[in-house]
Amino acid sequence: MxxxxxxxxxxxxxxxxxxxxxxxxxxxxxxxxxxxxxxxxxxxxxxxxxxxxxxxxxxxxxxxxxxxxxxxxxxxxxxxxxxxxxxxxxxxxxxxxxxxxxxxxxxxxxxxxxxxxxxxxxxxxxxxxxxxxxxxxxxxxxxxxxxxxxxxxxxxxxxxxxxxxxYYSKPLNLVTADEYVRAVPGGVGEAKAAGNYAAAIYPTDLAHTAGFDQILWTDNRDYKYIQECGTMNVFFVIGDTVVTPNLNGAILKGITRDSLLTLLRAEGTKVEERPISIDELIEAHKEGKLIDAFGAGTAAVVSQIQSISYKENGEYVKMELPDVKSRDISIRLKKEINDIRARLAADPHGWMHEVKVSSPVMG
Ligand SMILES: Cc1ncc(COP(=O)(O)O)c(C=O)c1O
Structure with a gap:
């Protein structure tokens, strides 16, 4: 001590x-x-x-x-x-x-x-x-x-x-980054360094002005591979598989991300940590397989994504995702974490830590 x-x-x-x-x-x-x-x-x-x-x-x-x-x-x-x-x-x-x-x-x-x-x-x-x-x-x-x-x-x-x-987060309307980047492998995106957040303010303001809630950050070479969403890690449910970008040095290792992956694997859901491109999301959406998408972080646990927009020939194309109320995985995961936090559910992974209370010391 x-x-x-x-x-x-x-x-x-x-x-x-x-x-x-x-x-x-x-x-x-x-x-x-x-x-x-x-x-x-x-x-x-x-x-x-x-x-x-x-x-x-x-x-x-x-x-x-x-x-x-x-x-x-x-x-x-x-x-x-x-x-x-x-x-x-x-x-x-x-x-x-x-x-x-x-x-x-x-x-x-x-x-x-x-x-x-x-x-x-x-x-x-x-x-x-x-x-x-x-x-x-x-x-x-x-x-x-x-x-x-x-x-x-x-x-x-x-x-x-x-x-x-x-923390109530309304379903998010995202726009993919196609000019500015949050982080690059070898940079400081994996660190919670103050400057990362400062650098994201200007592009985020531009996204707000264009009518979007947050940026779906992409890689710095092709603006194609998804990294994070706003200041959250991001998950997509494609068919029966939950996919999240693999940690490549440009992505913060979210503790919520790790907790959700642990819960999903424990229940036997198919989970993949791998590069995922906007092209793959567009294809999955066309085929009706993009059934859920959400950001993950301490603030809201899970923030559902309502739409993802991207630029094609200079114009925004908007992909609407299924009604958030109809989602299974994002709703369930949020409840599971909140129940563990409130100790309404078992804590099989030993995540909760009790704090001993004490009295103020006057002096
Ligand atoms: C850039 C970024 N990504 C992801 C997260 C989510 O991390 P965590 O789940 O540990 O809150 C945060 C919040 O800390 C963040 O700032």
Whole structure:
């Protein structure tokens, strides 16, 4: 167990929160975890009141982007106990991101102790309603105050949290990327690096202006092979087979993706992780075999796809998919994960992790 000092705010802000009307990502809980990396090790692990931080204008992360993050959630189970879903996978992934960005490892036990301590203290911030959650944002960024393109020698690892309502995503109308790319093999698409998200904003804005919800990202050579959808992994049901793009270095290794693949394989559904092209989707759609499609990620678990548009001779062609209510696999998978998270269903893969609650420390 790491030595984490705790200082709570004088008064909690919890009573001012309307749990029935939670805007996403705007309300933050009482505490945050902070640790500093210097002299080659993580030090001063502490939980303090959530508050702004000060940075030098020459902070290296602001200029050259050494900044990575994770996104995970704490839930209340059916008995009101605080639970985390596969937290160790997030610890593993933040270190993969750190490695790619020349940043230091966060020991898995420090990550786990930090998340457990923080959620234990702010457990009352987990909204009680089914489908609501306490969103957890661990992130690490460079703190050297120096202008120079090189790895920082110092970093901050911070975790803060905030309550979010049930994430309802309306069926998505997607457009395939045919000019901009999200990621390329050998690039940083497999890392949760801040710059990936910045680079996607402009093309996503263009897609919104053209009337679409999200981009179906494709490869950088032919704009043909599917990668992801918005900030989610993507699945297609073609006939009796569930197909998702194989991890090729340009695709984030989603924890929801892995969980869905595990559930599908356990129930004996035919699953393929392989390159899948827009041409194959068009063909399958023509033959009436493209019966379901969905994005997968922590935020919504499963977001069904209503249509996929692509350009042909300069004009958009829209492929309408079957009515979302008629879908079998996407509806079932979403319910299965949500039931495991609420502990309404068995957890055969040991994904749920209970958090020990604790009281604020005044001082
Ligand atoms: C680019 C991208 N792809 C996929 C995902 C889904 O990953 P996960 O299921 O771990 O939330 C995310 C969200 O973290 C993402 O940012």
């Amino acid at each position: 790491n030595n984490i000092t705790i200082q709570s705010p004088q008064t909690s802000r919890l009573s001012s929160v309307d749990f029935d009307n939670l805007p996403f990502g705007e309300i933050f809980s009482d505490h945050m975890f902070v640790a500093d990396y210097r002299d080659g090790k993580w030090q001063d692990a502490r939980v303090v009141p959530f508050a702004p931080i000060t940075l030098s204008p020459s902070n290296l992360a602001l200029h050259y982007g050494q900044s990575i993050f994770e996104g995970m959630k704490a839930f209340k189970d059916k008995d009101g106990k605080p639970m985390l879903f596969r937290p160790e996978q997030h610890a593993i992934r933040i270190n993969k991101s750190a490695h790619r960005m020349s940043m230091p490892d966060i020991p898995e036990d420090l990550f786990m102790d930090a998340v457990n301590t923080l959620i234990g203290l702010d457990h009352a911030w987990i909204p009680p309603k089914r489908g609501s959650a306490l969103y957890i944002r661990p992130f690490m960024f460079a703190t050297d105050a120096v202008i120079g393109v090189r790895a920082s020698k110092t970093y901050k690892f911070i975790i803060f949290t905030g309550p979010v309502g049930p």
